[in-house]
Amino acid sequence: MESPEKNEKNLPKKKSKIAKRFSDEQIKSLESIFKLDSKLEPSKKLQIARDLGLQPRQVSVWFQNRRARWKSKQIEKDYKVLKANYDDLYVQSESLMKEKQSLRMQLQELKNLLKNPLDRDAEFKEKPGCPMEPNGVINADDEEKISNYFGRREEGDSTPLASPETWCNLCSGDLFDQSCDISNWWETV
Numbered sequence: 001m002e003s004p005e006k007n008e009k010n011l012p013k014k015k016s017k018i019a020k021r022f023s024d025e026q027i028k029s030l031e032s033i034f035k036l037d038s039k040l041e042p043s044k045k046l047q048i049a050r051d052l053g054l055q056p057r058q059v060s061v062w063f064q065n066r067r068a069r070w071k072s073k074q075i076e077k078d079y080k081v082l083k084a085n086y087d088d089l090y091v092q093s094e095s096l097m098k099e100k101q102s103l104r105m106q107l108q109e110l111k112n113l114l115k116n117p118l119d120r121d122a123e124f125k126e127k128p129g130c131p132m133e134p135n136g137v138i139n140a141d142d143e144e145k146i147s148n149y150f151g152r153r154e155e156g157d158s159t160p161l162a163s164p165e166t167w168c169n170l171c172s173g174d175l176f177d178q179s180c181d182i183s184n185w186w187e188t189v
Contacts, residue, residue, distance in 0.1 A: 022062070026052045030059070034066050 022030070029052055033040075040048070040063055042056075049056040 022054075022058075026054065030062055030066070034063065038063070038067055038070070 030048075033048060037044075040059070045056050045059050045063075048054075049059045052059070
């Protein structure tokens with residue numbers, strides 16, 4: 001067995017310069033400088049290193065790492081914006097595709113109606129009580145068909161507006177609660 005002292009000799013020596021962490025004040029100073037200028041000239045780097053009590057290489061590496069972090073954060077922000085825009089466009093695209101399909105179906109239905117005008121005329125002829133002639137016009141001479149078509153009531157019906165005499169017999173409070181007489185309003189001028 002080897003003694004523990006011999007094992008220590010075989011181990012590689014640690015670097016005499018152990019990297020120490022930056023203090024909070026140093027980080028604040030470096031951050032404020034980074035906001036002003038993300039890349040430093042060598043003379044400025046030396047000045048900052050002297051002011052903060054750091055090695056110029058430490059300042060250089062800190063700025064390099066900070067630029068990398070800033071870039072990755074910027075890429076994340078850009079990705080989120082692009083993803084949101086993509087999602088919005090995708091939803092709009094889906095909506096437009098559905099609308100397009102609906103319009104195509106309507107167009108096909110209209111084309112079918114144009115191809116089959118006889119079927120359309122037959123539809124009107126099949127409806128009972130429809131006083132339309134084949135050209136789609138109501139014959140004004142046929143009062144019975146017109147009254148059936150519009151569902152006119154017989155003379156004996158008790159509708160409130162069936163005759164001019166009963167026009168004013170509406171419930172109190174209706175139409176601004178004005179009294180009504182038979183005289184024509186246009187004659188009072």
